[in-house]
Amino acid sequence: MGGPEVERLIALLAKLPGLGPRSARRAALKLLTEPETRLRPLAAALTAAVGAVRTCRVCGNLDSQDPCAICADPDRDGAVICVVEGVGELWALDRAGVHRGRYHVLGGVLSPLAGIGPEDLHLAPLLARVEAGGVREVILALGATVDGASTAHWLADRLRPLGVSVTRLGQGVPIGGALDVLDDGTLAAALRGRRSA
Amino acid sequence: MGGPEVERLIALLAKLPGLGPRSARRAALKLLTEPETRLRPLAAALTAAVGAVRTCRVCGNLDSQDPCAICADPDRDGAVICVVEGVGELWALDRAGVHRGRYHVLGGVLSPLAGIGPEDLHLAPLLARVEAGGVREVILALGATVDGASTAHWLADRLRPLGVSVTRLGQGVPIGGALDVLDDGTLAAALRGRRSA
Numbered sequence A, B: 001m002g003g004p005e006v007e008r009l010i011a012l013l014a015k016l017p018g019l020g021p022r023s024a025r026r027a028a029l030k031l032l033t034e035p036e037t038r039l040r041p042l043a044a045a046l047t048a049a050v051g052a053v054r055t056c057r058v059c060g061n062l063d064s065q066d067p068c069a070i071c072a073d074p075d076r077d078g079a080v081i082c083v084v085e086g087v088g089e090l091w092a093l094d095r096a097g098v099h100r101g102r103y104h105v106l107g108g109v110l111s112p113l114a115g116i117g118p119e120d121l122h123l124a125p126l127l128a129r130v131e132a133g134g135v136r137e138v139i140l141a142l143g144a145t146v147d148g149a150s151t152a153h154w155l156a157d158r159l160r161p162l163g164v165s166v167t168r169l170g171q172g173v174p175i176g177g178a179l180d181v182l183d184d185g186t187l188a189a190a191l192r193g194r195r196s197a
Helices: A004-014 A021-033 A035-052 A087-096 A123-131 A146-162 A184-192 B004-014 B021-033 B035-052 B087-096 B123-131 B146-162 B184-192
Strands: A077-084 A101-105 A137-140 A165-168 B077-084 B101-105 B137-140 B165-168
Touching: A004 A021, A004 B035, A021 A035, A021 B035, A021 B087, A035 B004, A035 B021, A035 B035, A077 A087, A077 A123, A087 A101, A087 A184, A087 B021, A101 A123, A123 A146, A137 A146, A146 A165, B004 B021, B021 B035, B077 B087, B077 B123, B087 B101, B101 B123, B123 B146, B137 B146, B146 B165
Parallel strands: A077 A101, A077 A137, A137 A165, B077 B101, B077 B137, B137 B165
Antiparallel strands: none
């Protein structure tokens, strides 16, 4: 239907989270029927993003500036670092607007079953940030999964000797829940209710 | 979050049918974290589509060739034209694989309330195709709405004098549909359209 260009567009759209084959077809049709107001702008936005967006060398966030807008913001409290699994979790937490410190993206959690060890994550840069001084508290904002909890435990054991307060997210995170699908209120409650790890 | 390029990408993705602000954010993140395998190919596919896809001058389908692959297919029965409201309906019907004739896209249905009259739709080209001869049957595959039904009525009145058979889609219980969740109108249509078992 529509030729090879259309089929390829549908196949790529169908791989996006939230879209399946049927909704990808509807999305492609919507784009194709309004090329000037939808298709061209989206193509331009993707091209602009691929050229502009990079990984922040300090925290691992994705942004069009490096260091990212959060790391470069002088109004952010550099003494409080919130450790997250990925950029999705960082965005979700920051959208909730309750954390006014900085972040650190681990790029995953420790998972012996999946063969993910400390050397596969951005753990050393986090320890280096804390060792460099000026950090008062590290908030371990990891998911309430087995791997997330054991990663938090592993990190707490290594961070406490460095003389920082180590806390975890408290009430609000459902067991087995992923952070990036939670609503802002739950995220805010979890951040406010953080406990000593 | 992520800078103006990312925000613009999320805003454009969120306008696609099937995606909202939250899923658009997840989709953007997925694209940005895998730029080489996802973001670049999608940008390229969109650019290729905007350059390649056009409206078929015969039937109104969207395709990378004009006349479209269906109109150009010699194995298709040109004596049977299936009239649809839009390209989405054309694709849905053709995916079902039961119609081996050609199509005609109206670009909408008549709607006095919305101010859509015969001059706003591709009605004259349909009449011209039938008048040119070689057409045996016109299937009016329009939605079972008030506007769809009145458009079918209007078209049937103009097509029958041209000496073609004019048919409409059968109405009734959808395949796999449970009776107790259907609306009264569908149940009434199913009962009226009953056939020998």
